[in-house]
Amino acid sequence: MSRDEPDYLKALREDRERRQSETPKPAQPALAPKGAPPPEEREATRWAKEVVGRQPFKVAPSLRGARCAVLIQPKSVLGSAPITLEGLPDREALLQRVKAAIGVGENVLGCYELTTGRPLALTIQDGKPVLTPGRPRTIPKAASPEQMIRQATAQAEQRAKARKTGDGREGRR
Numbered sequence: 001m002s003r004d005e006p007d008y009l010k011a012l013r014e015d016r017e018r019r020q021s022e023t024p025k026p027a028q029p030a031l032a033p034k035g036a037p038p039p040e041e042r043e044a045t046r047w048a049k050e051v052v053g054r055q056p057f058k059v060a061p062s063l064r065g066a067r068c069a070v071l072i073q074p075k076s077v078l079g080s081a082p083i084t085l086e087g088l089p090d091r092e093a094l095l096q097r098v099k100a101a102i103g104v105g106e107n108v109l110g111c112y113e114l115t116t117g118r119p120l121a122l123t124i125q126d127g128k129p130v131l132t133p134g135r136p137r138t139i140p141k142a143a144s145p146e147q148m149i150r151q152a153t154a155q156a157e158q159r160a161k162a163r164k165t166g167d168g169r170e171g172r173r
Helices: 007-021 039-052 091-104 145-162
Strands: 057-059 068-073 083-088 107-113 118-125 128-133
Touching (some): 039 057, 039 068, 039 083, 039 107, 068 091, 083 091, 091 128
Parallel strands (some): 057 083
Antiparallel strands (some): 068 083, 068 107, 107 118, 118 128
């Protein structure tokens, strides 16, 4: 290092050296595995589609692993604001989010509890939001591997019976 080096270059060099000397932090594990969402989240998305109708909406990343969800449309000066399905860890957080949304004038379209599969009706009593559970929705259960294999073999048998003879599939490999 020379003495006639500008201060900003000295600061940059020191910052680079400090960053290199720090130990790298271990990567944080993902909250949930990537891939297809679990049945509860798929059902929450179906519920949101029923509530909003033909309007498009976004599913926030916070829905992954959440226990409750809220469907919110923020205020917009120009046109209609995008509707968002947000996930929250529990009912207390859901109530806090609803209070905040009402406070800033956002439109709360609905609430849903993923753990029980119930839509939650939102009412305001004495200035406080109150959630009352609705009728539970049926959440389709995933088929076991044995059931999947049985279904696949049954479908293969049906396709084999329905296949025309001489369609060019036999004998070539």
